[in-house]
Amino acid sequence: MNPATAPLVIVGAGHAGGRAALTLREQGYDGRLLLIGDEPHAPYERPALSKGLLQGTAELASFSVCGAQQLRALGIEHLTGQPVRALDTAARRLALADGTHLAYRGLLLATGGRARRLPGVAPHWPNVLYLRTHDEALALRDHLRPGARLVVVGGGFIGLEVAASARAQGCEVTVLEAGPRLAGRVLPADLGDALLALHRAQGVDVRLNARVEAFEGGSQVEVVSLVDGSRLPCDGVLVGIGMQPAIDLAQTAGLAVGQGIRVDAFLRTSDRQVYAAGDVCEFRLHPQGPFQRQETWRNAEAQGRHAALNLLGAELPYEQVPGFWSDHYDTSLQMVGQAGDSPPSARRELGNGGLLLFFLDADQRLQGACGWGAGNSVAKDIKLCERLIGAGLPLPVDALADASVSLKTLLRN
Incomplete structure (x- = not known):
């Protein structure tokens, strides 16, 4: 296919990818536009997964970036069930799971990632849960019943927001943090202390410097045993130990990667026809500063829009000041x-x-x-x-x- 007539393609139909697709149409791009996602849902924002959705006060439609009907009306082709298996930057084409190939004139990688798995956990245990997607949130919500004993592994924002939602549902909650303070990689000690005091005041059993030794049980986990000898009977376990960026596609294609897909000031990867945005994007805030990723609503929103503008030739450096919020009770x-x-x-x-x-x-x-x-x-x-x-x-x-x-x-x- 002639590159000039090939479509623009976005791989990753989450918040960043969805915002990019909408921006392309808003800016007047009327050519063929494909949005390829792993999930069956139209693009949505993730903050509600650990709060409103778990507490039953929000459903998918209320935090969608756009719905399936809007995508159709805008002529955005949303492909699901056909993950991208390979990227050939020299030929400017993608290989899909069914063996077909798809040419592109410009490409945005907004592949996000998945919840980091805890090593040694038996895959058949249905009550060991993770939270990254809408369907994972629904599975977790089914376990949040009054009196249910929930053990949360990880004292970062996901774990603590789930703890707050679980307490609101009447669960007994224990949070296990391997470090000396909560959210220690992100927050100064003063705010880590404030988080700790708040969650304990709300009845959460927060244990710092707590390391899991093993999960015990038959058809499901029944006890979490700790290195210090403690044994915690439980009805469910939420593992919130971070996100694993989806860099495999970029790495196999020979693009520069680190902890994410590396980009320049314009969100371009090491191939000038390929951009990256959102949770998977590793960028510099300053020309000589360190590479970093921002797993936030603000970053997905801003980078999705910015990458779309540059795909259309705007050549704008990305200078958004980072920021985030997290609600607890x-x-x-x-x-x-x-x-x-x-x-x-x-x-x-x-x-x-x-x-x-x-x-x-x-x-x-x-x-x-x-x-x-x-x-x-x-x-x-x-x-x-x-x-x-x-x-x-x-x-x-x-x-x-x-x-x-x-x-x-x-x-x-």
């Missing part, structure tokens, strides 16, 4: 920018247990901020922090720590 944790590994430069107490943490560079410019508070109370402050990061202004530490000093005032000054 009636409390929200929000973060923008980069917190780094060092302690915060300033801490602002907001009352009622709320706080803001600020991270400055050597020139007193804001690089990152974290907020913790009831409901959505810190959202406005975090948005102002994002503007302060973009402004690149040197900021006084004492003013950041003083709740009587408006962040808006600092921005104006």
Whole structure:
């Protein structure tokens, strides 16, 4: 096929892939457009899987990026049940599972990943559960009954959000974290401590420095035994130990990979006709900075749209400030920018247990901020922090720590 008449193809029909497809149509691309996904569902956002869907307050239609009817109306061909088996960048074509080949003029890899599996777990145990997809969430929801004993392996955001949803359903919950604090790879110690206090106050048995020795049971897991000799009877186990990026297709094709598919400032891979976006995309925030991945709603939304614009020739560098949020019971944790590994430069107490943490560079410019508070109370402050990061202004530490000093005032000054 002539490359000029070949379709644009998106491999991965999750949030990033779906947003890219919609953006291409919004920007006036009217050629053939294929969206290839592993799941039978139209693209959807993932945050609700651990919250609203588990608690029965949300269903798939309410958090879909777009529905099947909209895809058809826009002329977006959504292929399911035909995973891509190989990518030939020299010939610009894909090999599908049924042996057919598909040429492309431009390609976006938004392949995401799957929940990381716990080694040594018998595959026939139906009550060892993971959470990455809609169908996995439904399977987990069936186990969240009042009085059910749930053991959560992993004290990151997925594990803790599931713990909160399980408590709301009346489950008895134990969280096992192998490290010394919760969400230790992402959050500063102050917020890890706040998370720990909140979950314990809600009745979750959180155990730090806890390592699983073995699962015991017959037709299903009945006991989780720990290295310290503890034995935890259970009705179900949720394993939340991270995500395994789906880089195999890119790696086999010879594209540059690390912990994800590596891209340049324009989200291009090492092949100029192939882009990457979303959870699988490994990019630099600054030209000389380290490669990183962002497994967040914000990143999937922004990169999906940005990659689509560049597929159409926009040549725009990706400069989105990273950020995320995580809801636990009636409390929200929000973060923008980069917190780094060092302690915060300033801490602002907001009352009622709320706080803001600020991270400055050597020139007193804001690089990152974290907020913790009831409901959505810190959202406005975090948005102002994002503007302060973009402004690149040197900021006084004492003013950041003083709740009587408006962040808006600092921005104006």
